[in-house]
Amino acid sequence: MISLQHLHFAYNKAVPILQDVNLELSPGRIYGLLGKNGVGKSSLMYNMCGLLFPSSGSCSVLGHTPSRRDPAFLQQVCLLPEDFEMPAMSIDQYIRLYAPFYPAFSSDAFEGHLQTFGIPRQQSLPALSHGQQKKVLISFTLATNARLILMDEPTNGLDVPSKRQFRKVIAGSLREDQSIVISTHQVKDLDSLIDEVLILEDHRIILQEAISSITEKLSFRQVMSLEETEAPIYSEGALKGYAVVAVNRKAEQSRMDMEMFFNAVMTEKEKILPLFNR
Structure with a gap:
């Protein structure tokens, strides 16, 4: 499903971020991408979804080369970024604007996730706190039913009860043809959630192992x-x-x-x- 072979990435030649990364990810699994702040977790995920391009090596996702950003590829991949800014509109307007990019989007799933998080669908996005806005984005990301879901530090800004709700919605969302990759330095937030651990250190994956x-x-x-x-x-x-x-x-x-x-x-x-x- 996802294959990275000898992938190198650097913002400039003097500062390598990823070096000789080799990674194989399979469908039907939740992966925890662990590492210290600044180690390159976001850069790795952005290479997977085509927002950054490898300096050398290969990256194949769902049979596509992400850097080409083919529409058929983009419909199957959804990234939840760590930093975001929500538009000044209602939740319903947001869904009407962005859901059509994902043919498998489920309004019922989105509504169910919002209910789990305790977010009224009638709310205006600017009226929500940062943590509530992140819950809306998490709900949207999972409701896309994209075959590859990438979540970059999704629990940042969530309180303890919300982190428990997050684990609940993730655990109930995975399909057999999906892979979910969750990047975090708040390692404890992934307890009892993931199937396989990926540890990024020294510019490469130093460990990939099932729980x-x-x-x-x-x-x-x-x-x-x-x-x-x-x-x-x-x-x-x-x-x-x-x-x-x-x-x-x-x-x-x-x-x-x-x-x-x-x-x-x-x-x-x-x-x-x-x-x-x-």
Whole structure:
């Protein structure tokens, strides 16, 4: 569905942003694109949707080359940007103006997402807060039913209850022929939501792994003393003892802590990446 081969991107030759990025994404999955601020997550997503062009290498999305911006491609891809400015119009006017660009747009789905977020459809966009406007955009993006949905820092500006609502609408929206890529540095917001982790660091994807594979090879637990865990890879102080990431030598079942895993990879790359990179 999505294939990036040896992709390089730079705003100028002196400042490389992406180097030799190789990535294969499949339909029916939600991907979490994780990385620190400024690492190039937005640039990678913008290359996927044709707003930025690779310096070299190839990018194929849904059988199209995004940089050509063919209408048949643009109808199947929807990007939710991190920064936006809403036009001075009502929500209904917004839908009448922009929904025709997406042949599979569902008014019923849009209405359902607005209800989940508690946004009245009769509202004027300028009358909404920034967080409420973002909820409208999230609702619109999902209602397009585009085969590739890209969301750049979608939880920025959302309060805790709204982040819970966000996870709910995402989890109930994915179709078998769709891929959703969610970029964030607020890693905890993606807990229990994504199927596969992508970590961008040092200009490239350093890890791509399914959640099921991560929890098969690593265990996540709370312990009172570090002596209770044999050779933990990574640990953090918790309210009661320590939160620990360790090699899952006994095939234990544990619930993955996304933030802990990301911090562990960032801190202990030389110990964790060899477990996954084949």
